[in-house]
Amino acid sequence: MAWSTRELADLAGTTVNTIRHYHRLGLLDVPERRYNGYKEYEVRHLVCLLRIRRLVDLGVPLSQIGDVSAGGGGTPDALRELDAELAARIERLQQARSDIAVILRDNAPADAPAGFESVASRLSETDSSIIHIYKQLYDEDAIADVRKMVEADTDAVGADIDALPADADEATRQQLVERLAPILARNLIDYPWLSDPAAHLSTSKHVTQQTLVEVMVELYNPAQLDVLARASILAREQLPSALDEHGDAG
Known part of the structure; x- marks a missing residue:
């Protein structure tokens, strides 16, 4: 009994192109040809092909099949x-x-940062981008705290900063600074590592700092950067009184 390439492929549940590929890789011998030029496969070819398919089904890479099949x-x-x-x-x-x-x-976007699906509706495009990058720079504990910050943030100041135009006037900027600073101060109290995140970095301090600088410059316009910088300074100035309030509340 002899089979053509098509008949052999059908018997083995594969394709003619696959058989030709195995020939090129040297996994399956090329048979003798009939008088009409067509290949004439024998039982040994069928068995060899079925053995190859078995190893492929197991996940053995084609480059290793020769060694594995040799036992x-x-x-x-x-x-x-x-x-x-x-x-x-x-x-x-x-x-x-x-x-x-x-x-x-x-009902979150498919590309929402992992772990932030439940708060994805609160995240702007910029917020989502930054969190994706944070997840590469900080450890799981830090990212868990970032998620808590997002969950606790019910102020619309983030959305207003996102909408801030590059030529925003001073009054608008100052208003946002004064709204954002207390939130940042509270975060510094609740999550002290924010002041010195070295213990929570997944990469070197230099790479982290360099990356964050590039991210901020790329994702924020000059007015937004101005607000964020001034709010950060004001938050640290407000920290002593915020700590006192925190202690009284405790």
Whole structure:
């Protein structure tokens, strides 16, 4: 019994192009041709092809199939490595499914920062961009605190700053500074690491600082940067009285 390339592909549940690819890689021998020029596959070719398909289904890379199918001493190690890769892939897929469920539950944008789906409606495009970058620069504890800050922020000052034009007048800027400063002061009290975040960095201090400078310049216009800088200074000036109020409240 002999088969054509098409018949062999159908028997093995694959395609003609796949068989040709295996020929090019040297995984499957090229058979003799009939008098009419067509290849003539035999049982040994079918068995070889089915063995290759089995290993492919297991996830063995084509580049390793020759070694694995030969059953050399390294085969168990190769399979263990493959199993570890598959386990990691399954974990990633399970996490992706979990994330998708949260996104659907909270009706959040698909590209919302992970963990911020429930507050995504409060985030401006700039806020979302910055949080994505924060997640690369800070550890999980710091990001959890950032999420708490977003959840606790019910003031519309963030939206007003986002809408601030580059040529905003001084009165408008000052008003925003005075609204933002107490919020920043409260955050400095509730999250002391903000004053010295070194312990919560995921990368070097230099890279973090350099990245944040680039981010701020790119995402904020001059008026917004002015408000943020002045509000930060004012917040630190207000910190002693804010601490007193915090102590009285305690």
